[in-house]
Structure formats: structure tokens, C-alpha cells
Amino acid sequence: MSEEKIRMNVREGYAKVALQQRSCCGPSSSCCGSAKTADTIAQKVGYSNEDLAASPEGANLGLGCGNPVAIASLSLGETVLDLGAGPGFDCFLAARRVGETGKVIGVDMTPEMVARARETARKGDIRNIEFRLGEIEHLPVADNSVDVVLSNCVINLSPDKPQVFREAFRVLKNGGRLIVSDTVLLKPLPEFLQQSVEAYVGCVSGAMRRQEYIDTVEAAGFEDVHIVKETPFSLDCALNDPMARDAAGNLQVPEKQEVEGCLARILIHAIKREKNAVR
Numbered sequence: 001m002s003e004e005k006i007r008m009n010v011r012e013g014y015a016k017v018a019l020q021q022r023s024c025c026g027p028s029s030s031c032c033g034s035a036k037t038a039d040t041i042a043q044k045v046g047y048s049n050e051d052l053a054a055s056p057e058g059a060n061l062g063l064g065c066g067n068p069v070a071i072a073s074l075s076l077g078e079t080v081l082d083l084g085a086g087p088g089f090d091c092f093l094a095a096r097r098v099g100e101t102g103k104v105i106g107v108d109m110t111p112e113m114v115a116r117a118r119e120t121a122r123k124g125d126i127r128n129i130e131f132r133l134g135e136i137e138h139l140p141v142a143d144n145s146v147d148v149v150l151s152n153c154v155i156n157l158s159p160d161k162p163q164v165f166r167e168a169f170r171v172l173k174n175g176g177r178l179i180v181s182d183t184v185l186l187k188p189l190p191e192f193l194q195q196s197v198e199a200y201v202g203c204v205s206g207a208m209r210r211q212e213y214i215d216t217v218e219a220a221g222f223e224d225v226h227i228v229k230e231t232p233f234s235l236d237c238a239l240n241d242p243m244a245r246d247a248a249g250n251l252q253v254p255e256k257q258e259v260e261g262c263l264a265r266i267l268i269h270a271i272k273r274e275k276n277a278v279r
């Protein structure tokens with residue numbers, strides 16, 4: 001698949017998620033089930049009841065694979081950038097921690113997601129957040145302007161992962177932190193998933209090998225790159241993502257068994273120190 005085709009499929013997939021979930025949350029539908037499912041998924045990947053209570057309605061669609069905000073040690077006044085912010089769940093949690101003197105910027109390339117996140121911020125009158133439309137490979141953010149870069153279950157979707165980490169390095173201030181939750185491969189996926197568009201959009205088949213992931217972050221110039229937490233990512237858990245569910249809907253039991261043990265979700269922490277900047 002070409003890079004453009006990947007972006008198009010990913011954008012179309014998440015546009016549907018943004019719109020479907022929005023209408024599902026209308027008063028007359030059985031949407032409570034969806035909201036509850038998203039909350040259950042979020043709890044499974046590391047969010048607390050307090051996080052869920054603090055997040056505005058509709059911000060959590062159960063699309064993350066970890067809780068990067070929990071290990072970001074955010075302080076009042078800091079500037080935070082979330083790569084692939086989607087409906088803004090992590091942005092809204094971060095905004096409470098950095099306070100009125102801080103700022104959170106969420107970047108996403110799917111217009112429907114950005115519109116949804118902006119609407120949630122508007123409804124909640126949350127003013128220290130800005131959602132920008134853009135690609136994480138070409139961030140609409142100034143050099144050396146951000147204290148913390150977060151990302152949750154997004155970089156696996158990028159057709160140019162080294163470029164994403166170079167961009168994260170560019171926008172971080174000296175001493176800034178990179179905190180990423182993502183899916184990685186522990187062993188190659190079976191052929192039938194490697195070729196599946198739905199599995200790519202569902203955060204499965206775009207994943208890199210774990211060591212390659214760390215090497216890529218280091219190659220962008222980051223230091224102290226380490227995995228804070230690693231959890232096996234069972235197919236059942238991966239299928240929480242609505243896109244991955246589409247991918248695996250027709251899988252038979254032996255095929256499902258082949259996939260088990262291939263994926264993990266990791267939380268990575270790294271630091272930018274200017275002397276190692278890659279120009």
C-alpha cells in the first residue's frame with residue numbers, strides 16, 4: 001500500500017469512528033452501551049475512575065492502548081502536544097494538570113476527529129486546549145516550543161514512523177519528554193493480517209518490532225529511551241478498537257490462535273537533550 005493510500009484508509013476509518021460515536025451518543029439511542037464500553041476499555045489499559053470522571057463526555061472513545069498522561073509528571077504551566085489526539089481524551093486530562101497557565105495542543109489528520117474534539121472543548125468551555133488539523137509527520141507546531149509530547153496508539157498507523165519521531169524531537173524544548181503508548185510486534189503477524197487494510201487501520205499490522213521501535217526513537221536523537229511498561233496485547237484486547245474488530249470479524253479460531261502472542265502494548269519514555277539533535 002502506498003503512503004497516500006494508507007493515510008486515506010486511516011482517515012476514512014477514523015472519520016467513521018468519530019461520526020458514528022457522536023450520533024450514538026444522541027439521547028434516543030442505546031449509546032450508553034458504547035460509552036460504557038469505551039470506559040471499560042480505558043480502565044483495562046490503565047485509566048482510573050478519577051480520569052474517567054474528569055474527562056468531558058464524548059472525549060473517550062476507547063481508542064487508546066495505555067495511559068501516557070499517568071506517567072508524564074505534568075506540572076502547572078507546561079505546554080503539551082498530543083500526536084493523533086483523536087477525540088481528545090488525553091488532551092483533556094493533560095489540560096487539568098497543566099492548568100490555566102499551561103497549554104495543550106492536539107494534532108490529528110482526520111477532520112471529523114478534530115471537529116469533534118473542538119466541539120467537546122467548546123461545550124466544556126475549556127480554554128487551554130487547541131486542536132489542530134495536521135499530520136504528525138509534518139507537525140503544525142514551532143521548533144523547541146513544547147515541554148511534553150504525548151501519543152496514544154497512533155504512531156503505529158504512520159507510514160513514516162522515523163519522520164514522526166524526528167518531528168517530535170524538533171518541536172520539543174531541550175530537556176523535553178516524549179511519552180508514547182503504542183502497539184508493537186513481538187513476532188511477525190500471520191500473512192493474512194499483514195495484508196489486511198482493516199488490521200492496519202485497527203492498530204495491528206502497522207506495528208513495528210519492539211526493538212526497531214526503540215532504535216527508531218534513538219535514531220531521532222532522543223536519550224534515555226526506555227519502556228516503562230509492557231503488556232501482552234491479546235487479540236481480544238486489540239479488538240476493543242472498532243477498526244480492529246472489523247478486521248478480525250471473520251477470523252476462525254485457528255487464525256485467532258496464530259495472532260495471540262504477536263502483539264504487545266508499550267509505554268515509552270524518552271528525553272530530548274539538544275546536544276544530540278539531528279539536523
Ligand SMILES: C[S@@+](CC[C@H](N)C(=O)[O-])C[C@H]1O[C@@H](n2cnc3c(N)ncnc32)[C@H](O)[C@@H]1O
Pocket residue numbers: 010011014061062063064065083084085086087088089090107108109110113134135136137151152153154157158159203
Ligand atoms: C487509535 S486513534 C487514537 C486517538 C487518541 N490518541 C486516543 O487515544 O483516543 C488514532 C488517531 O490518530 C489519527 N492519526 C492516524 N495517523 C495519523 C497521522 N499520520 N497524522 C495525524 N493523525 C493521525 C487518527 O485520525 C485517529 O484519530
